[in-house]
Amino acid sequence: MGVQLRSRTNVDARHELExxxxxxxxxxRESGQHTLVLGISGGVDSTVAGRLAQLAVEQLREEGEQAWFVAMRLPYGVQQDAEDAERALAFIQPDEVLEVNMQAGSDALLEALESGGLAFTDAHQRDFVLGNIKARQRMVVQYAVAGARGGLVIGTDQAAEALMGFFTKYGDGACDVAPLTGLTKRQVRLLGQQLGAPAELVDKAPTADLESLAPQKLDEVALGVSYDEIDAFLENRDVSRPAFDTIVTTYRRTEHKRQLPLTPD
Incomplete structure (x- = not known):
């Protein structure tokens, strides 16, 4: 699995950043696009990817090329850890920041679905569906900006999330470029430290924060296994039997997320 996800046991942080x-x-250069677009949540993944994006466009401008980075704030209503997002933006220093509140659009789409006849078994199923709508709406907005500005959308997927399928298909899993591919969570934190990102963001406990009924729910609670155990698995280190079983079962169950659409022979 580690080979498929391009993860490695050890990385040199400075080399990986460059x-x-x-x-x-x-x-x-190859795409002919001159803008990068990325949503900033306040977590370590978007913080590292955002700073890499800003460094990339600055590098291109030094070489005489047109390049611009648009960081986006995409809260659903009031984000409980909004201070972390602002702290991330202060560190990244993006060329431009756009903010779009996703609540009205996401809620309206869910209400339209229900008006059209979609029924849910209970409040938790409804909340789960709304969470995926939020993630997909955020990507719609980022692609709208990319389309208007001639840009590429950056994804923050790394090896730990890829292994566990911990992303919304065609939501945060959709992007044009994924600069963190192959990195374990530990290695993303290492790159953040090398960049000089605030320790509060580098060491922050990750949360997707998509569930309205369980705000700020930790990733590790949702996954049923810790990132340390996921990283150990990817780095071919020993993990407990329960963690191993959870990881392998989840990987197999989420295989469809890592594949292109199925087509007939």
Whole structure:
């Protein structure tokens, strides 16, 4: 699995930062696009990816090319950890910040579905569906900005989330470029430290924060296994039997998320 997800046991943080910044530069040159777009949540993944994006566009501008980074704030109503998002933006120093509140649009879509006849078994199923709507609406908004600005949308997927399928299909799993690919959660934190990101963000307990009935629910609670155990699995280190079983079962169950659409032979 680690080979498929391109994870490695050890990385050199400085080298990886340069390599992944240069990857973003090359992607812009090859695509002919001149803008990068990324939603900033206040977590370590978007903080590291956002700073890499800003470094990439600055590098391109030094070389005489047109390049711009648009960071986006995409809260649903009032974000409980909004201070972390603001702290991340202060560190990233993006060229531009756009904010779009996703609540009205997400709620309206869910209400339209219900008006059209969609029924839910209970409040938790409804909340789950709304969470995926939020994630997909956020990507709709980012692609709208990319379309208006001639840009590429950045994804924050890394090896731990990819392994567990811990992303919304065609939501946060949709992007044009994924500069954190192959990194374990520990390694993303290592890159954040190398960049000089605030310790509060680097060491922050991750949360997708998509469930209205369980705000700020920790990823590790939702996954049923810790990131330390997921990273150990990816790095071919020993993990407990319960963690191993949870990881393998989840990987198999979420395989469809890592594949292109099925087509007939």
């Amino acid at each position: 390599r992944r910044r240069d990857f973003l530069c090359a992607a812009m």
